[in-house]
Amino acid sequence: xxxxxxxxxxxxxxxxxxxxxxxxxxxxxxxxxxxxxxxxxxxxxxxxxxxxxxxxxxxxxxxxxxxxxxxxxxxxxxxxxxxxxxxxxxxxxxxxxxxxxxxxxxxxxxxxxxxxxxxxxxxxxxxxxxxxxxxxxxxxxxxxxxxxxxxxxxxxxxxxxxxxxxxxxxxxxxxxxxxxxxxxxxxxxxxxxxxxxxxxxxxxxxxxxxxxxxxxxxxxxxxxxxxxxxxxxxxxxxxxxxxxxxxxxxxxxxxxxxxxxxxxxxxxxxxxxxxxxxxxxxxx
Amino acid sequence: xxxxxxxxxxxxxxxxxxxxxxxxxxxxxxxxxxxxxxxxxxxxxxxxxxxxxxxxxxxxxxxxxxxxxxxxxxxxxxxxxxxxxxxxxxxxxxxxxxxxxxxxxxxxxxxxxxxxxxxxxxxxxxxxxxxxxxxxxxxxxxxxxxxxxxxxxxxxxxxxxxxxxxxxxxxxxxxxxxxxxxxxxxxxxxxxxxxxxxxxxxxxxxxxxxxxxxxxxxxxxxxxxxxxxxxxxxxxxxxxxxxxxxxxxxxxxxxxxxxxxxxxxxxxxxxxxxxxxxxxxxxxxxxxxxxxxxxxxxxxxxxxxxxxxxxxxxxxxxxxxxxxxxxxxxxxxxxxxxxxxxxxxxxxxxxxxxxxxxxxxxxxxxx
Numbered sequence: 001x002x003x004x005x006x007x008x009x010x011x012x013x014x015x016x017x018x019x020x021x022x023x024x025x026x027x028x029x030x031x032x033x034x035x036x037x038x039x040x041x042x043x044x045x046x047x048x049x050x051x052x053x054x055x056x057x058x059x060x061x062x063x064x065x066x067x068x069x070x071x072x073x074x075x076x077x078x079x080x081x082x083x084x085x086x087x088x089x090x091x092x093x094x095x096x097x098x099x100x101x102x103x104x105x106x107x108x109x110x111x112x113x114x115x116x117x118x119x120x121x122x123x124x125x126x127x128x129x130x131x132x133x134x135x136x137x138x139x140x141x142x143x144x145x146x147x148x149x150x151x152x153x154x155x156x157x158x159x160x161x162x163x164x165x166x167x168x169x170x171x172x173x174x175x176x177x178x179x180x181x182x183x184x185x186x187x188x189x190x191x192x193x194x195x196x197x198x199x200x201x202x203x204x205x206x207x208x209x210x211x212x213x214x215x216x217x218x219x220x221x222x223x224x225x226x227x228x229x230x231x232x233x234x235x236x237x238x239x240x241x242x243x244x245x246x247x248x249x250x251x252x253x254x255x256x257x258x259x260x261x262x263x264x265x266x267x268x269x270x271x272x273x274x275x276x277x278x279x280x281x282x283x284x
Numbered sequence: 285x286x287x288x289x290x291x292x293x294x295x296x297x298x299x300x301x302x303x304x305x306x307x308x309x310x311x312x313x314x315x316x317x318x319x320x321x322x323x324x325x326x327x328x329x330x331x332x333x334x335x336x337x338x339x340x341x342x343x344x345x346x347x348x349x350x351x352x353x354x355x356x357x358x359x360x361x362x363x364x365x366x367x368x369x370x371x372x373x374x375x376x377x378x379x380x381x382x383x384x385x386x387x388x389x390x391x392x393x394x395x396x397x398x399x400x401x402x403x404x405x406x407x408x409x410x411x412x413x414x415x416x417x418x419x420x421x422x423x424x425x426x427x428x429x430x431x432x433x434x435x436x437x438x439x440x441x442x443x444x445x446x447x448x449x450x451x452x453x454x455x456x457x458x459x460x461x462x463x464x465x466x467x468x469x470x471x472x473x474x475x476x477x478x479x480x481x482x483x484x485x486x487x488x489x490x491x492x493x494x495x496x497x498x499x500x501x502x503x504x505x506x507x508x509x510x511x512x513x514x515x516x517x518x519x520x521x522x523x524x525x526x527x528x529x530x531x532x533x534x535x536x537x538x539x540x541x542x543x544x545x546x547x548x549x550x551x552x553x554x555x556x557x558x559x560x561x562x563x564x565x566x567x568x569x570x571x572x573x574x575x576x577x578x579x580x581x582x583x584x585x586x587x588x589x590x591x592x593x594x595x596x597x598x599x600x601x602x603x604x605x606x607x608x609x610x611x612x613x614x615x616x617x618x619x620x621x622x623x624x625x626x627x628x629x630x631x632x633x634x635x636x637x638x639x640x641x642x643x644x645x646x647x648x649x650x651x
Contacts, residue, residue, distance in 0.1 A: 242596035
């Protein structure tokens with residue numbers, strides 16, 4: 001198998017080229033820019049400096065990062081709370097209905113997410129669908145001011161990222177052998193005990209994967225806070241975008257990007273090693 | 285054999301339907317305490333459904349179900365005093381063998397010390413104590429099987445339900461586990477309810493075998509009774525090899541039935557059944573009950589045929605005989621080393637006879 005076919009060489013070259021041009025080079029350029037100084041005409045000029053990173057080390061950026069992380073975590077937990085029962089039911093449907101259900105999860109992907117976020121405005125604003133329904137049901141007496149608050153951002157993030165939670169959860173729940181549930185029941189476990197001692201631990205990989213897939217993008221997503229949060233909420237994603245597009249401080253924006261990427265990489269590394277350890281334990 | 289104490293398990297007119305499809309028809313059955321009962325039947329006959337009804341994974345459409353005299357018809361599996369050994373073992377992959385075995389006791393909130401003692405006892409009973417710290421993925425099929433049995437017996441259930449637990453094991457290991465299961469049952473005194481499609485397995489382990497077909501019990505008896513006096517053609521054909529001869533009743537005097545079998549006059553033992561002259565009958569004979577002799581032309585009565593093939597089986601030899609009526613039958617002969625000349629050759633003409641009274645005569649129900 002050492003001999004490579006021309007097609008294989010071509011495929012490897014294409015993938016390698018793609019990764020070089022669109023992943024490695026841009027990231028290296030961002031990394032390089034983060035160590036440059038801010039220029040008046042050019043975006044970034046020499047000399048090399050650490051001033052951007054010094055600026056980020058201040059309490060302001062830290063608070064913004066913690067705010068973003070907190071919001072992203074909230075969105076991830078909301079997605080988990082909604083996604084788990086959804087994925088569970090989906091995985092237990094007949095194969096035909098399952099396909100249909102998965103289709104409904106995936107269909108929103110076919111619409112641009114920016115457009116979907118704008119659509120949320122019409123639902124969340126003072127005269128929006130949500131308020132009309134709540135008023136109609138008599139649950140509230142005055143329209144709620146949801147739009148342009150953190151709540152709106154939270155709803156937007158959870159809505160946009162929900163499929164990223166459902167799909168890995170579905171994959172791991174579908175693999176869960178229903179006979180294990182029967183075995184637990186047979187051995188005297190009630191529904192709750194069966195869930196917490198058998199279903200939950202066995203679908204943990206899906207829970208962790210889904211949480212990562214929601215948490216990490218939510219951390220850097222800028223258009224959702226932009227559209228739904230108005231000018232009031234400043235999250236990491238918006239901050240980075242602002243540095244590039246409004247403040248024209250490319251080195252600072254780059255530095256924030258590098259930092260965010262590094263933190264995500266760290267989280268992924270932790271996830272990877274935990275996973276590996278669990279697998280080693282299972283095999284040892 | 286009526287006793288005052290209630291039977292271990294009692295099914296009273298239990299039926300189970302899925303929509304229009306009825307898989308269990310009006311089943312009534314008592315399983316005694318300490319009994320080893322096997323449900324034997326072809327796949328799709330409903331035997332696994334019966335077990336799932338007992339375990340509580342399915343609810344009967346009609347009828348009642350009692351365990352130790354207590355009505356459990358509407359009870360979920362976790363409130364029933366029975367435990368299942370699953371066909372696929374269904375061991376929890378995220379737990380060690382010890383944790384698997386301890387699961388039932390933990391659910392019952394037993395003390396740590398009691399759990400340790402009982403789990404170790406159960407693991408010792410199935411010779412798995414030294415594997416207590418392993419995970420299911422690190423065990424062989426046979427070891428997983430033992431762990432699954434330990435996980436069930438540790439709860440001291442009223443009955444152990446076994447759903448084809450040996451079907452995934454190779455032939456040699458299966459024989460071993462069969463013996464071990466018998467031994468285990470003797471030691472524990474627990475009622476065993478076993479499901480299999482393998483009649484040898486059913487016969488070698490059970491006190492009673494219930495032959496199931498299309499959701500009804502065709503016959504429930506001790507293995508030897510089922511083998512020697514099957515109640516109908518289905519049972520006869522399902523348990524072991526059997527030769528079926530067509531015939532017509534001529535006249536009956538008590539148990540003695542004069543009939544024409546494959547067109548030849550024969551005297552049969554009809555047992556308790558009565559046949560009207562002219563009624564169609566089937567005469568059943570196990571291959572080992574057939575006796576062959578070389579046709580010498582002096583005895584014109586009886587069945588004649590030609591040896592069509594011989595199948596060497598080691599201890600025995602199977603002879604395929606094609607009768608004059610064109611029917612292929614099979615006869616098992618033991619080697620007679622003292623008289624090798626008595627063995628039959630291919631193409632030889634033989635007279636087919638059988639050990640007197642060992643034939644089974646049944647009415648021809650068209651099956």
